[in-house]
Amino acid sequence: MINPNPIEIDREKGNFHYNTDYEFDAGVGLSEDVVKYISDVKREDEWVKDFRLKALNTFEKKRMPTHWATKDLENIDFDVIRYYLSKGQMPSRTWEEVPDDIKQTFERLGIPEQERKFLAGVEAQFDSEAAYSRMKDDLSEKGVIFVGSTEGLKEYPDIFKKWFGKVIPTSDNKFSALNSAVFSGGSFIYVPPGVKLEQPLQAYFRINAENFGQFERTLIIADEGSEITYMEGCTAPKFETSTLHSAVVELVALKGAKIQYVTVQNWSNNVFNLVTKRAMAHDESEVRWIDCNIGSRLTMKYPGVILRGRKARGEVLSIALANDGQHQDTGAKMVHAADETSSNVISKSVSIGEGRSTYRGLVQMPGHLKNCKNNTECDALLINSDSQTDTYPAITVQGEDHSVQHEASVSKVSAEQIFYMQQRGLSEADAMSMCVNGFVNDLIREFPMEYSVELKRLIDLEMEGSVG
Amino acid sequence: MSTLSVQNLSVNIDDKTILDNFSLEVPSGEVHAIMGPNGSGKSTLSKALAGHPGYEITSGTAKLNDTNFIGMEPDEISRVGLFLAFQYPIEVPGVSIANFIRAAIQSRMNDIKSFKAVDYYKALYQKMDDLGMDRKFTSRSLNDGFSGGEKKRCEILQMAMLDPKFCILDETDSGLDIDALRVVSEGVNAMRSKNRSFLVITHYQRLLDYIIPDKVHVMWEGKIVRSGDKELAKELETKGYDWIKQEIAA
Numbered sequence: 001m002i003n004p005n006p007i008e009i010d011r012e013k014g015n016f017h018y019n020t021d022y023e024f025d026a027g028v029g030l031s032e033d034v035v036k037y038i039s040d041v042k043r044e045d046e047w048v049k050d051f052r053l054k055a056l057n058t059f060e061k062k063r064m065p066t067h068w069a070t071k072d073l074e075n076i077d078f079d080v081i082r083y084y085l086s087k088g089q090m091p092s093r094t095w096e097e098v099p100d101d102i103k104q105t106f107e108r109l110g111i112p113e114q115e116r117k118f119l120a121g122v123e124a125q126f127d128s129e130a131a132y133s134r135m136k137d138d139l140s141e142k143g144v145i146f147v148g149s150t151e152g153l154k155e156y157p158d159i160f161k162k163w164f165g166k167v168i169p170t171s172d173n174k175f176s177a178l179n180s181a182v183f184s185g186g187s188f189i190y191v192p193p194g195v196k197l198e199q200p201l202q203a204y205f206r207i208n209a210e211n212f213g214q215f216e217r218t219l220i221i222a223d224e225g226s227e228i229t230y231m232e233g234c235t236a237p238k239f240e241t242s243t244l245h246s247a248v249v250e251l252v253a254l255k256g257a258k259i260q261y262v263t264v265q266n267w268s269n270n271v272f273n274l275v276t277k278r279a280m281a282h283d284e285s286e287v288r289w290i291d292c293n294i295g296s297r298l299t300m301k302y303p304g305v306i307l308r309g310r311k312a313r314g315e316v317l318s319i320a321l322a323n324d325g326q327h328q329d330t331g332a333k334m335v336h337a338a339d340e341t342s343s344n345v346i347s348k349s350v351s352i353g354e355g356r357s358t359y360r361g362l363v364q365m366p367g368h369l370k371n372c373k374n375n376t377e378c379d380a381l382l383i384n385s386d387s388q389t390d391t392y393p394a395i396t397v398q399g400e401d402h403s404v405q406h407e408a409s410v411s412k413v414s415a416e417q418i419f420y421m422q423q424r425g426l427s428e429a430d431a432m433s434m435c436v437n438g439f440v441n442d443l444i445r446e447f448p449m450e451y452s453v454e455l456k457r458l459i460d461l462e463m464e465g466s467v468g
Numbered sequence: 469m470s471t472l473s474v475q476n477l478s479v480n481i482d483d484k485t486i487l488d489n490f491s492l493e494v495p496s497g498e499v500h501a502i503m504g505p506n507g508s509g510k511s512t513l514s515k516a517l518a519g520h521p522g523y524e525i526t527s528g529t530a531k532l533n534d535t536n537f538i539g540m541e542p543d544e545i546s547r548v549g550l551f552l553a554f555q556y557p558i559e560v561p562g563v564s565i566a567n568f569i570r571a572a573i574q575s576r577m578n579d580i581k582s583f584k585a586v587d588y589y590k591a592l593y594q595k596m597d598d599l600g601m602d603r604k605f606t607s608r609s610l611n612d613g614f615s616g617g618e619k620k621r622c623e624i625l626q627m628a629m630l631d632p633k634f635c636i637l638d639e640t641d642s643g644l645d646i647d648a649l650r651v652v653s654e655g656v657n658a659m660r661s662k663n664r665s666f667l668v669i670t671h672y673q674r675l676l677d678y679i680i681p682d683k684v685h686v687m688w689e690g691k692i693v694r695s696g697d698k699e700l701a702k703e704l705e706t707k708g709y710d711w712i713k714q715e716i717a718a
Contacts, residue, residue: 415522423542425546434568437563442562
């Protein structure tokens with residue numbers, strides 16, 4: 001049998017070693033000094049430093065959301081986390097030290113040689129500088145800004161300051177406050193009016209050219225009538241030494257703009273992935289979150305859209321795969337704040353082994369609005385008898401002129417289905433994979449092509465350990 | 469050559485003996501029918517031969533040519549060459565017929581690279597035409613929302629595509645109207661060859677007007693109690709199963 005958790009690394013036994021360079025190390029634990037240190041290293045303006053310090057204060061005051069979320073959050077020890085490591089501290093290890101099952105995973109996902117080394121942490125930098133700078137030249141001709149968070153705030157404050165921290169206030173939750181205090185990395189993007197980007201922008205190129213941040217901060221502003229697709233992450237397993245990842249992603253779609261934000265993440269099993277993602281959609285704009293969550297110990301992520309302009313449209317399409325020892329607590333928030341706004345949520349989760357998936361939805365339609373629409377579908381598939389799923393939809397609708405639809409289903413792959421498929425020659429694992437792929441198929445079709453192929457392969461890999 | 473030889477097969481479900489020292493030989497090229505009242509063990513025989521995990525085989529062998537496949541996994545038995553057309557085909561949402569049959573064919577290949585998609589679709593469309601199936605069927609989810617007749621045609625389509633050595637048709641006639649019965653039977657008859665053998669399980673003589681068997685066996689309480697030619701089926705139809713019961717009692 002193949003290792004049921006092909007992406008897990010036992011860090012106690014691993015021989016990984018890390019180069020330490022104290023010059024850019026903020027040390028262990030969180031304090032005012034650490035936040036100041038990060039801000040100083042980045043040579044930030046005073047207002048950014050103040051923003052961070054206020055956020056730290058908020059973070060310290062905020063309680064853990066354990067009154068509604070999982071108690072597992074209480075196991076995060078904020079005192080042992082390193083909040084800032086610059087390039088020099090990227091872990092280094094040799095290819096020989098990378099566990100065989102991980103190499104196999106790369107092989108089977110068809111990841112090019114060069115990228116494998118980067119993803120496995122063998123090379124601190126994936127050689128993408130060239131690709132990024134070509135892309136950057138191309139974009140700047142159109143007036144598109146595509147930079148890191150530090151550069152964005154320093155070089156283009158007049159553009160980014162206006163919306164930075166506005167869609168997701170620091171005080172939104174404990175982890176958005178944490179991110180606001182210690183953020184580094186992420187992408188800041190501005191698309192000028194009427195510019196329609198045909199090619200998706202890939203964080204892949206840009207972020208790899210710097211370093212992966214634990215506390216990424218992304219802000220995308222699509223000006224009137226512009227269009228952008230942004231892709232974040234990749235299906236390859238990401239090997240992280242840090243156990244806490246807490247990103248904040250803010251999107252602003254101005255009048256008639258379209259933003260599509262695609263995330264595919266495959267975290268190692270020790271990671272708490274606590275992400276706040278929200279969009280502000282103005283008149284006649286469209287925001288679409290496509291979100292695929294695989295791996296991690298606990299993921300909490302509920303992409304949202306505040307539909308504040310007339311006829312704005314929001315959509316969340318999400319797939320979550322929870323394997324042994326994993327809890328995918330995901331969902332969507334749709335806040336209708338203008339007439340004739342519409343939203344659509346389709347969520348599919350697969351629980352494998354002792355994995356657990358949770359859907360949490362929030363839909364709000366106040367009584368003074370007219371003709372708002374929401375459609376929510378959440379389907380869960382259970383693979384084994386120990387698998388678990390729960391659904392918490394919170395729909396608040398006032399007034400009479402709205403249309404709301406909610407459908408939820410839970411199904412299980414039955415022994416008879418597997419027997420039937422095996423009778424035709426498929427192995428038990430192949431039969432199981434086929435059932436799961438069948439379950440998510442109609443949603444995966446909505447994904448960009450390059451992701452959908454990889455995703456199918458990834459699902460096959462995840463399924464391998466689940467039977468037998 | 470495809471000879472099925474079952475020797476002294478005993479099968480339990482939840483510690484209850486359903487098949488008791490059951491033996492049967494179907495020589496290559498022949499079609500045998502098994503008839504019998506409800507609960508006589510017909511479906512247990514088909515599931516047990518196919519390797520269903522819910523059936524405990526306590527003794528005996530079942531060989532296809534010289535390979536004893538008792539104890540193998542269902543998919544291994546399939547690849548040995550046994551095909552079971554289900555009485556109640558299972559619905560698998562989201563998995564298209566075309567993809568499913570392709571995966572089943574590929575599972576039989578030593579080198580998956582030798583699979584040619586163009587040839588595959590050509591063969592698939594040809595068989596679908598023969599069975600009077602609309603080509604739109606290929607993209608429909610396996611058995612999902614199919615009518616009884618559509619499910620049975622889909623079973624025969626899979627059988628034709630997988631080219632098995634030995635086929636079990638488990639009450640394939642149930643739930644079929646006369647037209648569907650004719651089409652399905654023609655599909656089976658077209659596959660009859662000296663290198664393939666069939667076991668047709670049915671309640672009714674009707675199917676055997678279309679698929680003419682070489683031999684007919686009557687099953688009762690987990691055993692074959694009488695064997696004969698196709699006339700035996702007609703006799704059963706006229707006299708009913710009570711006639712067999714009385715004969716056994718006598």
